[in-house]
Amino acid sequence: MKRILAAMSGGVDSSVAAAILRDQGNDLTGVTMKLYDSGDSGQCNPYTCCSENDIRDAMAVCAVLGIPYSVCDFRVSFEKTVIEPFISQYLKGRTPNPCIECNRKLKFGALVNKADELHCTHIATGHYARVREDPETGRIILLRSLSPEKDQSYVLYGLTQETLKRVLFPLGEMTKDQVRQKAAEYGFSLASKHDSQDLCFVDRNGYREFIEKHTGRTLSPGNFIDEEGNILGRHRGIGAYTIGQRKGLNISSSAPLYVKEIRTDSGDIVLSSEDRLYSDSCMVSDFNWISGTAPGSPVSCTVKTRYTARETKASLFPEEPYLKVVFDEPQRAVTPGQSLVAYSGDEVLGGGIIESSS
8 A cells, every 4th residue: 555645636637546546545645736826816727727616626526535635835836936937938039838847846846745744655646647667677667648649748758766766647548538437437526627728827818918917027029030131020029939930920921931030139030931940950958868867879769849749750969068869850840948858669768958959
């Protein structure tokens, strides 16, 4: 029997994960991490996990399961470790993925510390991913979910061996339909609840409005230019755009134009045709090798340059202080601030932050 701290978001996934572990005879304690003030006021996207309703749903599930439940207030940590870096990165013309930082520093950082306080040996979440021990090396391997359409291994690349030894992902071999069916069998009223989408702290008005409201200042407008430096029009501030973007440019052109480069020094945004968006390689910083050890020679693998990107073959070349990634085929809109994650089959090798592309 394991003593487990189960993260309860108030959604169907974490609820079923907890129920499965309880049925296996484990000693569970449920906890909801309060990260951001709720969407009940209408300020938050209703399909994100940030409302008081989610806390009530999590509490109700724990009551059905007969396990203790509490809410941990991590709002200050969330502000410092997720929201402030998110804003800072956008103002530098980069496109961060705050969910990765939230997973690394809070859901699998602060949550582990909370587990220690409660003398829990393991933590459990509703992520769609798998872990297993390599019988030859004793190291823990992070694997994709068996359900490709729900796989969340991309956002977990920052986990270390120390954390992975204590993590349980009960849904790693299930489909979403199977999870919802399980929820109905348990009698959970949230069996048909919508999945969370987008960022819990960004409302319907989008990133630009959030940044302006949170910082108390209006983004500085600048020029859209072409690759020769000709002015094409005005933009609303670099924090409102990302590499590869086409919609919302409001530029008249005989052919579609896309964001190719964001220049923070001048405030200019370079637009180009789509064929100019492709890169043969990129440089990646802070690469976390999940095995705990960087290889001494180049690695052939597959990579994803965004959560929704098509997976492609590539070679990894460890170079200090960065990792150089060379794609077998040119990749579209490789974006600074986004995460590149490497795979060997179903195994997640690791990942890091894209710094530049060429």
